[in-house]
Structures are given as C-alpha cells and as structure tokens.
Amino acid sequence: MNVLESFNLQTWTGPFDAAGRARAIAALESGHVLFFPALAFTVRPEERALLTPELSSGRAKNISLDPSGRLKHQSGGADQNALLQAMMQRFAGAAVALVSGLFPSYAAGLERARTSYRPAEIAGRSYSPVHDDTRLHVDAFPTRPMRGRRIMRLFSNIHPGDLPRVWNVGEPFADMAGTMLPKVRTPPAIQSWINFLTHPANGLRSPYDNLMLGLHDTAKLDTDYQRATTKTEIKFPPGSTWLCYTDQVMHAALSGQFVLEQTFHLGIEAMAEPQRAPIRVLEKMTGRTLA
Numbered sequence: 427m428n429v430l431e432s433f434n435l436q437t438w439t440g441p442f443d444a445a446g447r448a449r450a451i452a453a454l455e456s457g458h459v460l461f462f463p464a465l466a467f468t469v470r471p472e473e474r475a476l477l478t479p480e481l482s483s484g485r486a487k488n489i490s491l492d493p494s495g496r497l498k499h500q501s502g503g504a505d506q507n508a509l510l511q512a513m514m515q516r517f518a519g520a521a522v523a524l525v526s527g528l529f530p531s532y533a534a535g536l537e538r539a540r541t542s543y544r545p546a547e548i549a550g551r552s553y554s555p556v557h558d559d560t561r562l563h564v565d566a567f568p569t570r571p572m573r574g575r576r577i578m579r580l581f582s583n584i585h586p587g588d589l590p591r592v593w594n595v596g597e598p599f600a601d602m603a604g605t606m607l608p609k610v611r612t613p614p615a616i617q618s619w620i621n622f623l624t625h626p627a628n629g630l631r632s633p634y635d636n637l638m639l640g641l642h643d644t645a646k647l648d649t650d651y652q653r654a655t656t657k658t659e660i661k662f663p664p665g666s667t668w669l670c671y672t673d674q675v676m677h678a679a680l681s682g683q684f685v686l687e688q689t690f691h692l693g694i695e696a697m698a699e700p701q702r703a704p705i706r707v708l709e710k711m712t713g714r715t716l717a
C-alpha cells in the first residue's frame with residue numbers, strides 16, 4: 427500500500443480546489459497519511475529560544491495547550507511560557523485553518539482538542555512497552571473515552587537543522603485488527619462503571635474504548651508482531667507537515683525532535699464514509715454494537 431498521499435500546498439489557509447479536497451478526504455478516510463512537504467510552520471526569530479528540550483517539565487514528554495489556553499508540563503519562566511503559549515496558539519490556528527479548508531464537510535462534527543509541543547529527542551528514551559511509541563500502535567487512551575469518535579492529528583516538524591521526524595507506518599487497520607482481536611482481553615463491564623464513578627469527568631468508557639485500548643496494548647506488547655509485520659519507514663523533514671487518523675493508521679515514532687501537533691476529534695456521522703471508522707470495522711468483526 428502506498429502510505430503517503432502528497433499535496434503541494436504552501437499556505438495554511440484555503441480556499442483549496444475541489445479536486446484536491448476530494449483527493450484529501452478519500453486518502454485520509456482510507457487510512458493514508460496526508461503529506462505536505464512544502465507546508466512549513468514558521469518559527470519566529472524570538473521563538474528560536476523555545477527550541478530546547480529543557481522546556482518540558484520532565485514529568486511528561488510533551489508540553490500541552492488545552493483549547494482554553496492553559497499550558498501543562500512546561501517548566502519555563504513567565505516570559506518563556508507566554509512566548510510558548512503564543513507560538514502554540516498560532517500553530518493551533520494554522521492547523522484549524524488547514525483542516526477546515528481541506529474538509530469543509532467536517533465542520534459540524536469537528537472539535538479542536540489539545541495542542542502539543544514535543545521538544546525532546548525520541549530516540550534513546552526508555553519507556554515501558556505499553557508507553558513506548560516507537561512500537562507500532564493505533565492511538566487509544568485510558569483516560570479519554572472516545573465512544574467511537576475519531577482521533578485526527580496534524581504534525582509539523584520545526585527542527586531548526588535538518589533532522590527528520592522518522593515514523594514507521596504499519597498494515598491497514600482491518601488487517602491489524604483481524605490478527606490482534608482474538609488476543610485482546612478486555613476488562614469486565616463493571617470496570618468501566620468503577621472508572622466512571624471514580625473519575626466522572628472523563629465520561630463512561632464504552633466497549634469500543636476498551637477494545638481500542640486492548641488493540642493498542644496487545645500490538646505493542648507482541649514483540650513477534652512488531653518484528654514481522656509489514657512496515658514502511660517515512661522521514662518527515664523539517665519544514666514539512668503531515669496529517670492522519672492516528673486511531674486508524676498503525677504508526678510508530680522512531681526518532682526526531684521539535685514537533686508541534688494538533689489533535690482533532692470528529693463524530694463519525696461527519697465522515698464521507700463512516701463505515702471506514704474503526705468502530706464500524708470492529709462492529710462488523712465482532713457482530714456487536716460497541717458504543
């Protein structure tokens with residue numbers, strides 16, 4: 427499978443032509459990575475000081491900005507934090523402009539979620555296997571129930587030198603799920619209620635959330651699968667941008683430093699082809715309603 431679908435855009439704001447938009451939505455929903463080799467997010471001269479791994483607090487690998495404007499896991503002083511917040515807000519605005527311009531039909535279902543800044547080099551860090559994002563996985567989070575909604579992420583490499591962000595992209599979602607589903611052990615339903623009662627703000631986890639987290643964990647922990655499965659290595663150079671459904675594309679971030687990322691959530695009814703959503707694929711495989 428051709429993993430990347432490339433677009434020769436140089437500006438974040440549309441209007442984008444109809445043929446390009448049609449190609450973009452078809453590629454995105456069928457599990458490709460949309461690649462914009464000439465779409466750079468410009469770091470201003472005064473923001474160069476932010477290109478240091480010292481900025482993150484060490485408790486978390488990424489600095490995040492929630493849509494209300496609150497920074498988390500940063501360790502700079504007040505001036506540095508204001509600069510960082512402004513740069514991340516500007517990136518979020520550019521990401522929203524690009525995604526709304528490319529996918530106008532998503533407008534009703536699209537929600538801007540967190541923005542993140544990833545200033546640490548990936549290679550050489552050590553994590554437990556389930557937290558190790560150098561292993562192929564689909565995104566699924568224990569604290570963020572999606573109940574079938576999609577996770578779309580847009581990334582820009584802002585490295586000041588020539589260091590690419592290196593990813594592996596694995597097999598199509600349905601192929602991975604076909605192999606992994608029989609091995610997934612989901613928690614009993616009562617566990618979702620216990621979690622809900624102890625952390626009501628997160629909402630109730632659905633069977634879909636438990637299956638997706640099961641797929642995430644099972645794939646990462648399966649060393650034989652990680653070694654043997656088909657994968658394509660991709661290098662995203664500085665000055666480039668890429669976008670995909672990270673709940674669908676099997677991906678692993680192998681190395682690189684200084685990336686900005688914007689997360690979007692989308693209700694599947696806004697998709698051009700909702701039957702391509704992981705929840706629909708898994709419902710077909712299991713014969714169950716999952717959310």
Ligand SMILES: [Fe+2]
Pocket residue numbers: 559563564565672677
């Ligand atoms: Fe991921």
